[in-house]
Amino acid sequence: MSTYRYGRYVDGPDPLAPPVDLRAAVDELGREVMEGSSPESALRELLRRGLPGARGLDDLTARLWRKRAALTRRHRLDGTLQEVRRLLDEALTAERAALFPDPDDEARFREARLDALPRSTAAAVGELAEYDWRSPEARESYERIRDLLGRELVEQRFQGVKQAVENVGARDVERIRDMLADLNALLAAHARGEDTRESFDRFMREHGEFFPEDPRTVDELVDALAARSAAAQRMMNSMSEQQRRELAQLSQQAFGDSAVGAQLSQLDSLLRGLRPGEDWDGSARFRGDNPLGLGEGARAMADLAEMDELAEQLAQSYPGARLEDVDADALARQLGAEAGVDARRLAELERELRSQNLLERAPDGSLRLTPKALRQLGETALRGVVDGVRAQGQRDSPSAGAAGELIGSTRPWRFGDTEPWHVPRTITNAVLRSAGGPLALDVADVEVSETEQRSRAAVALCVDTSWSMVQDGRWVPMKRTALALHHLVRTRFRTDALELITFGRHAETVDIGELTALEGVWEQGTNLHHALLLAGRHVRRHPDAQPVVLVVTDGEPTAHLEPTGEAEFHYPPLERTLGKTLVEVDGLARLGASITVFRLGDDPRLTAFVDTLARRSGGRVVAPDEDGLGAAVVSDYLRSRKRR
Template identity: 85%
Template structure:
């Protein structure tokens, strides 16, 4: 029998992860867009906040900054200096203990020499370089200073070397010197433009154990070395001038006269020339109590740089930013596997929004919602509107007869009829025909409900887009209303012709995508006159349709259109503006238009004007709140259909 083995899945995204909630994402995008954000800005805001139950970029960025602050708050950079000072004090203490019982003048001379050491740690270490230690323990402590410095200097530039070099002997120093000489020769040749592929392969065969990153090309090797070297330089920049001077003097003692120190200086110079874009001049302020050695300090600086780079990637503020740009390995390294999962989910959400044809690029390069996305937003808006209507006790009239509106009468079924069966009449006919016997349906029993053919309607929805609509919180309800009505007409009453008209200082016809993405602008003027002119033009283009005009506004007319196309604004409104607006109301009335005005707000001047419009046109005035605007408009449209 063949067996099965189970292990961690490592072939890409988790196949058992829940799918991206595109509907919730589209609802969030739609809300942002309708509030005036561009689709690109709305997408950035969605990814920034995340969805319910899913962390967004803001929370990941916050965790990055918290870790960055913790590194600086917890540590300080004088760990190597402190350790050298501790070893030096131990050596001196052991040497004095060995000299004290000796009554010889030589012992007193040695004690005097120790007492006369310079006050600085580096100067004292240098002074004792040729001292002949009497105590074996003192000699061991002093030699450990050189060993420590060598390991720290190597770990500062080559990650992980501190553990690999537990004891630095003469053979180790010679090997390090040979590696650095070969490395500097390789980098110098690369900087000169020579082909170094073969030389790099030979270098890695001989010295590859110095590089746990296992670079595959010269450029990868340079990138790793330059990042570490720049971190080491930033660490030195972050120290006090006295600490830098101490470390510089101690570094000269690290490898004796082997030349390793000069090779390291040459390496730093080559790396700065090859990677000038690295941050060689930065610094950071550390204020904690945990001392870090040179290697640990360089790693802390590298972590800070990586955290800064991740924060920039998560901010997505540069041109052409995509979530695929995020270095997931670095994110997992800094914040853990859970953060990587969150970032992958956000990237998958962004990818699916594009691949599912919900977002597209306009010809000018900007991002916009696709017709599919607008249909989804319209469906959501209509569902919300109908739920509100039902909650207010209004009847849901979404279903209609197959051939038209029911008129209450019935007739016998004829071949080819598509009207719905009238079940009570049909069953009654079967019972009467049976005369007390077994009841069975026959084709002669069937009666159908008579209907009237539905009439087409030419619907003009005129929405106020003046600044007061934005200022008073009516902008999004207005857009949601238009979306709901547009979706209702386009999916259930497709024979009706809907025209969306916006009016501020001027009026214009827009499609649903333009209205959804419309941004509020500071503009004075409520030019209902121009909007009604465009509504009349729409009605005249459909002479066989019943005209229906729906107006949503929160202010009386304050602008009108002159014959030359200029919009004239006056506040308070002048008689000419009111007269021209009322003239268009009368013109629409003569065309047989059914007009309903949805009055928002409590302006008494607006109330007086819309009452006048209702009297002259035989129409209605509805005063819904912002939350009930959509239900009022859709219900009025359905009411007008029932009357037709």
């Protein structure tokens, strides 16, 4: 029998992972925007924090910095020098052990020569280049120094070569020397601008084993080599001056062939000329206890450079930055596969917000929420308001309305329905049920047209935008209330005319997008007089509609509009301000509008004024808390429709 094993999917993003939650993202964006952030900064904040199921940019960046700090705290860069010193001491100890029993003067001369070796490791290795070792063990240790230097120097510039030449012989050294000579000739021709396509193909056929990156062009080869060579140079820059001198001298002993060191120096010079944009002058401070060899140190420097570049990509601080710029594969190399998946999900979120027409560029280049996004925010706000209305004991009606105006939808007939039949749907149901047989109507086939008893309304929602609304935490509830009412009118009562009016020192009419993105500013003045003037203008434009005026405020009127168009502010309020405001209340009452005031706060002067306003207009005062404001406004609007 076949057996199956199930485990975590590791080959990239999980194909069964749920798609990004755009609705939750839009809700988060809307909350930030309503609190005063621009859509641009709200999107950046959302991407920094992330969403459930996807860590944000801040978390990924913090993990990168922690790994970078751990790398520099754990290691130091003198591993190759230490290993060379160890092998040299091992060779000298074995040689002295071989010379000690010999009474010959030549043995004493050799001992004196060993005793006179320079203290510098590199100088001592250089002086022993022509020494005729008597001890086979000593000779082997010295040869291991040469092989180690060769492998480390080559691995600094060529990824994965150290393993390929672990047990190096004369043939391997010749192969490396030929590869370096051919490579330098190829890059020199490329630097001169010659056509090197055939030369490159021939080079890769002969020496492709040294390049696991499998470059397809000379430029790809140069890119890979230059990044590695620059990392090797940054490693040298991070060492002390003495360590650099030692390594420069030791490089001449690589594989016991000074030509290899010379070829590597020529290669570095060519790469620096071909890719001057690489970081050749950088450095890092390593202060740990774990020594790294030249190859390991170059990899560490390359990792540091990759982490720095990833941190810049995650910061998104450069012009035109997009999350698609983040190298998810590099992030997965540094932080694991899950980090790459998180980066891809965030990029997908940003891409979908734009492609799904939820964010768009304004003519001035700024980012803004689209009408589609505002509808989603309104739907969310209305859903929250409806929950609040239900909590107060009200319920949705199971019927869309009594016999009246058609709203375009149908439903199956139920006993007691008085709506007209929808004949096309009823006949279609009968035909489908009969399946080609004799046509006969059944009660189950009947569908009725949904209707609604509608009387058109001209609704003016006047919202206070003075600084106290921001200061006392009423800014976002006010915006959420406006979104909910706007969405309700636009989707459920489309024949009603809704006007949104904001009033601080002055009043103005705004669309829902402007109100949603409105930022709180320090401005003294509550010009209800001007707001009611605009409400009266809206009501007069719709003489056939029932006027409905809703006012949300947390302060008594402290400003009024002068005939010149200037606003006069005074606190405590002037009698002229209160009088001009009540004149507009009386004018709206003559038009048949009763004003409902939603009083926020318990200021006694405000309470006294709105009570007077309600009595003169035949309206009423509602005093909800901030969380209940939306439910109170929507309930009053629906109550006014039922009354009509």
